[in-house]
Amino acid sequence: SAVISQKPSxxxxxxxxxxTIQCQVDxxxxxxxxxxxxxxxxxxxxATANQGSEATYESGFVIDKFPIxxxxxxxxxxxxxxxxxxxxxxxxCSVSPGTYxxxxxxxxxxxxx
Amino acid sequence: xxxxxxxxSHVSVSEGTPVLLRCNYSSSYSPSLxxxxxxxxxxxxxxxxxxxxxxxxxxxxxxEAEFKKSETSFHLTKPSxxxxxxxxxxxxxxxxxxxxNEKLTFGTGTRLTIIP
Numbered sequence: 001s002a003v004i005s006q007k008p009s010x011x012x013x014x015x016x017x018x019x020t021i022q023c024q025v026d027x028x029x030x031x032x033x034x035x036x037x038x039x040x041x042x043x044x045x046x047a048t049a050n051q052g053s054e055a056t057y058e059s060g061f062v063i064d065k066f067p068i069x070x071x072x073x074x075x076x077x078x079x080x081x082x083x084x085x086x087x088x089x090x091x092x093c094s095v096s097p098g099t100y101x102x103x104x105x106x107x108x109x110x111x112x113x
Numbered sequence: 114x115x116x117x118x119x120x121x122s123h124v125s126v127s128e129g130t131p132v133l134l135r136c137n138y139s140s141s142y143s144p145s146l147x148x149x150x151x152x153x154x155x156x157x158x159x160x161x162x163x164x165x166x167x168x169x170x171x172x173x174x175x176x177e178a179e180f181k182k183s184e185t186s187f188h189l190t191k192p193s194x195x196x197x198x199x200x201x202x203x204x205x206x207x208x209x210x211x212x213x214n215e216k217l218t219f220g221t222g223t224r225l226t227i228i229p
Contacts, residue, residue, distance in 0.1 A: 001159075033216060042203060043157075043219045058216075092157070094217070101147060102207075102217060104157040 002027050002095050006105030013083055013112050020079045021108045023093035028073035034066070037090040037107070046091075049076050083112045115140040117206045119220035127228045132191040134223045136204035139185065146187045147205040147217075148178055157203070163187065174198070199227045 003026040013019050023032065034046040046066055047055040055068040069077045080087050088111050096102045120135040138144055148160040161172025168180040174197075178189045187204060204220040 042221045043217075045216050045218075048216060101159045101162045102205075103159075104149075106156040 001101070002029065002103045004093060004095065004103055004105040006093055006108060008108055009106060010109040011111070013110065015084050015112055017083055018079055018081045019083065019108075019110060020077050021091055021093075022077050023075070023105050025074045025095050029095040030073070031095070032070060032076045033094040033102075034068065034076075034078045035092045035094060035104075037092065039089070043092065046078070080110065083110075085112045088112045115142075115144065115206050115218050117204050117218055117220040119202075119204050119223050121223050122221065123224045123226065125226040125228055126194045128196055129193050132189070132194045132198065132225065134189040134202050134204075134225065136187045136189065136220060137185050138187060138204070138206045140206055145207045145215075146178075146180060147207075148172065148176070148187075148189050149203045149205060150200045151203065151222075152200045160189070160202075194225075194227050196227050196229065199225055201225075 005024045007022045011019055032049045035043040036046050037043045045058050046061045047057045047068055049055045049068050049070040051070045051073050065081055067079045090107045090109050092107045093105045094102050116139045118137045126132055143165055146163040149157045150160050151157050160176050161170045161178055163170045163180045171177045176189055176191050178187050180187050202223045202225055205217050207215040207217050
C-alpha cells in the first residue's frame, strides 16, 4: 500500500487566517481525495484532485474556501481559507494506488480560535 | 448514488465475547465495501475490503465481514473481543467500476467499547 506523509499534524490558527495542508505520497497516483472529519463525526469528502486539472468539489464545498493544488502525481495541498471556529476539524488526504484499498494520511487536526 | 448506514452508533461487549457491527449499503453499481478502524487520536486503518471476489472477507486482527447482496449488508464480526479492539469503526462504500478513482462514502461510525 501507499505511504502518505501529511503535514502539519496539528495547528492552532487565528480566525481570518489561512492554513495550507500538504500530502506527499511515496508512489504516483491518479487521484487524491481530501476529507474533513468534524468533531465526533464521520468523514465527508471535500474534493477530488486530479493532476493537471482543477479539483472537483462536493456539494457544500467551494474552491474559494478550500483551494487545492495538484502539481504532480505524488503531491497535493489543501488550503483552508479565511478560517472560522466552524472550520475546526481533522483534515485528511487519501489515495488508492492499486487494488489494496484506500490509504489515508495521518490527518491534520485544526483548531481555529 | 451510494450510501451506507451503520445501524448502531455504539456497541458494548465484554472481553472475550463476539463482536457484531452492522452495516447496510445502497449503490447504483456493484459496490466495493470497506471497514476502517480509527483508534483515539490515530489515523484510519483498513480492516478489510470486498471487491466482488469471495463474499466472506477476512481482515486483520481476526475481523471478518460477509457481503450479502440480497440483504444489502456487510456486517463486521469477530469471534472474541479484545481490549485493544476499542475504537471507532467505519463502514465505507465506493461505487462504479473505476476502483481507486472513486470517492468513498462513509457511514456515521460505530463506537465499540470493550468491557473488562
